[in-house]
Amino acid sequence: MFGLGAKSIIGLDIGSSSVKLVEAEKRRSGWVIRSFSSVTLPEDTIVDGEIVNHAAVVEAIKNVYKESNAKSKYVCTSVSGSSVIIKHISLPKTAPSELEDQVYWEAEQYIPFDMSEISLDFEVVQEDAGDGKMDILLVAAKKDFIEKRLAAVRESELTTEILDIDTLALANTFWENYDVNQDSASVLVDVGASLMKINIVNQNTTIFTRDVAIGGKNLTQEIQNKLGISFQEAEVLKIDACTTGQIPEEIAPLVTAISENIALEIRRSLDFYAATPTQQPLNSVYLCGGASRIPNLANMLGEMLGLQIEYLNPFAKVTCSGREFNEEFIAAISSSAVVPLGLAMRGVE
Numbered sequence: 384m385f386g387l388g389a390k391s392i393i394g395l396d397i398g399s400s401s402v403k404l405v406e407a408e409k410r411r412s413g414w415v416i417r418s419f420s421s422v423t424l425p426e427d428t429i430v431d432g433e434i435v436n437h438a439a440v441v442e443a444i445k446n447v448y449k450e451s452n453a454k455s456k457y458v459c460t461s462v463s464g465s466s467v468i469i470k471h472i473s474l475p476k477t478a479p480s481e482l483e484d485q486v487y488w489e490a491e492q493y494i495p496f497d498m499s500e501i502s503l504d505f506e507v508v509q510e511d512a513g514d515g516k517m518d519i520l521l522v523a524a525k526k527d528f529i530e531k532r533l534a535a536v537r538e539s540e541l542t543t544e545i546l547d548i549d550t551l552a553l554a555n556t557f558w559e560n561y562d563v564n565q566d567s568a569s570v571l572v573d574v575g576a577s578l579m580k581i582n583i584v585n586q587n588t589t590i591f592t593r594d595v596a597i598g599g600k601n602l603t604q605e606i607q608n609k610l611g612i613s614f615q616e617a618e619v620l621k622i623d624a625c626t627t628g629q630i631p632e633e634i635a636p637l638v639t640a641i642s643e644n645i646a647l648e649i650r651r652s653l654d655f656y657a658a659t660p661t662q663q664p665l666n667s668v669y670l671c672g673g674a675s676r677i678p679n680l681a682n683m684l685g686e687m688l689g690l691q692i693e694y695l696n697p698f699a700k701v702t703c704s705g706r707e708f709n710e711e712f713i714a715a716i717s718s719s720a721v722v723p724l725g726l727a728m729r730g731v732e
């Protein structure tokens with residue numbers, strides 16, 4: 384959203400548990416992913432979307448970049464969490480030359496921070512939304528919060544060309560891969576390590592977003608506390624249990640409880656959505672993010688919501704180029720590639 388130029392760029396997703404990089408190019412036949420790399424971050428490097436261990440992030444970005452063999456030094460990266468505001472606002476129809484001032488003026492009412500402390504961007508969703516109004520999607524984030532991301536990228540000797548929002552990158556990957564019905568909306572859910580990002584979209588715009596502070600890290604911490612082991616040991620045990628489906632008896636109730644909590648938060652978001660004035664009926668829920676793979680989450684969600692639940696496939700239309708993209712690798716990365724791919728596809732090549 385916060386565009387700083389337009390060059391060949393790579394997608395750099397600085398998540399709270401790992402930094403992920405995607406290099407993609409647009410060919411005549413469509414988008415092709417050339418590389419995907421990921422480097423794990425130490426525990427508590429990023430808390431509520433905010434970088435608290437700067438050196439660890441810089442090291443991870445340098446390592447992931449090296450591993451990727453990417454050519455471009457220009458990146459599109461993203462922010463998420465409670466310091467980011469995404470909101471639809473309705474404005475009286477305004478000439479393009481005056482729009483920026485008008486949006487800025489109007490935004491002051493909606494933004495709970497001092498305007499001098501925030502970066503603001505917007506997109507015209509509908510030029511004619513009826514009654515002489517236009518529909519604008521407003522995106523704002525605190526400057527100091529953004530600056531920490533930009534500084535980490537800069538110190539890694541890369542240049543941020545575009546600063547995006549996780550939820551919007553999620554939608555970008557969805558639209559590139561799915562043909563959607565005009566009369567209904569889809570629920571996109573990215574369950575990360577610390578934050579669950581929800582974006583309800585129709586065929587071309589974000590209608591409703593919500594970030595909830597819940598994710599895979601909560602389950603790891605509960606296993607850690609219950610078994611009296613380190614975070615790292617608990618993480619290994621958890622991934623092993625979740626991928627093999629052989630869940631030790633002592634942690635099974637913890638797995639069920641986190642799935643229930645995630646499902647309840649999704650349901651709560653759909654209740655908020657149902658209370659908004661311009662609602663379209665919902666078709667499916669599309670899940671992604673590492674923690675969306677917690678066993679039984681999809682089933683539980685399906686039962687609770689009565690909607691069809693699918694895993695968002697970032698490779699439904701986007702193709703892969705390179706030997707490492709065998710079936711096993713594609714299956715392993717598909718839930719974590721969604722956001723960095725959405726970022727990479729902001730570039731033009």
Ligand SMILES: Nc1ncnc2c1ncn2[C@@H]1O[C@H](COP(=O)(O)OP(=O)(O)OP(=O)(O)O)[C@@H](O)[C@H]1O
Nearest residue numbers: 398399400401575576577578599600625672673674
């Ligand atoms: N197969 C699996 N089953 C269960 N959980 C998994 C699995 N694979 C990864 N995870 C969990 O997913 C989380 C990482 O997901 P992801 O990479 O989407 O998060 P992130 O982008 O780093 O975090 P965030 O978006 O919240 O900042 C970790 O908590 C990890 O333990």
Ligand SMILES: [Mg+2]
Nearest residue numbers: 398399575722
């Ligand atoms: Mg993430």
